[in-house]
Amino acid sequence: MPSNHIAAPYRYIVTASSERWSFAYLHKHIDWQEEELIMFGKAVKSPRLVAFYGEQGVCYSYSGQAYYGRGIPDWLRPLFAKAYEISGQTFNTVLCNLYRNGKDYMGWHSDDEPSLGPAPKIVMYSAGATRDFCLRLKGETSQRLIQSIDDGSWLEMQAEMQVVWQHALPKRLRVTQPRVSLTFRQVIR
Numbered sequence: 354m355p356s357n358h359i360a361a362p363y364r365y366i367v368t369a370s371s372e373r374w375s376f377a378y379l380h381k382h383i384d385w386q387e388e389e390l391i392m393f394g395k396a397v398k399s400p401r402l403v404a405f406y407g408e409q410g411v412c413y414s415y416s417g418q419a420y421y422g423r424g425i426p427d428w429l430r431p432l433f434a435k436a437y438e439i440s441g442q443t444f445n446t447v448l449c450n451l452y453r454n455g456k457d458y459m460g461w462h463s464d465d466e467p468s469l470g471p472a473p474k475i476v477m478y479s480a481g482a483t484r485d486f487c488l489r490l491k492g493e494t495s496q497r498l499i500q501s502i503d504d505g506s507w508l509e510m511q512a513e514m515q516v517v518w519q520h521a522l523p524k525r526l527r528v529t530q531p532r533v534s535l536t537f538r539q540v541i542r
């Protein structure tokens with residue numbers, strides 16, 4: 354663990370079941386895409402499915418891909434409203450991830466693209482299988498914080514999290530069930 358005086362750079366919020374969007378609902382409505390990544394010069398399938406929604410005219414470059422906003426579908430608006438209620442921050446895009454089982458993962462990174470501004474607040478909603486979400490300070494490889502993320506929970510990542518921390522969703526081979534995460538971001542035009 355990073356030393357005890359370092360406060361976790363996020364707020365984890367579990368909602369009442371009546372306030373949740375279910376995995377089945379999100380899985381059905383989101384237009385999932387399988388993407389390819391270039392790793393060591395070779396095209397490989399991304400270890401998760403993804404989808405992007407953004408306001409018309411917003412362009413977001415992430416992980417070597419450019420995504421273009423084509424408007425927020427009506428069914429997603431209540432989730433944007435909840436993300437605002439939690440964080441007091443407006444968002445104009447959401448990047449969605451589908452981890453089909455515990456073999457799907459996301460490697461260490463910070464969401465620090467210049468288009469998000471110098472210290473962006475990002476809010477994430479999760480549904481489906483419980484997964485471990487890991488954090489470490491940049492430049493620190495052995496010590497980490499682990500937050501178990503449950504169905505129907507929100508994670509409000511504070512602004513400093515993308516500046517001095519990295520996060521990852523590691524493989525968990527004993528997890529057989531799928532999970533979705535929706536990460537709300539404000540792209541600065």
Ligand SMILES: O=C(O)CCC(=O)C(=O)O
Nearest residue numbers: 448450464486522534536
């Ligand atoms: O799914 C997760 O828990 C992490 C997602 C994430 O870090 C991202 O979309 O940038």
Ligand SMILES: [Fe+2]
Nearest residue numbers: 462463464520
């Ligand atoms: Fe991230």
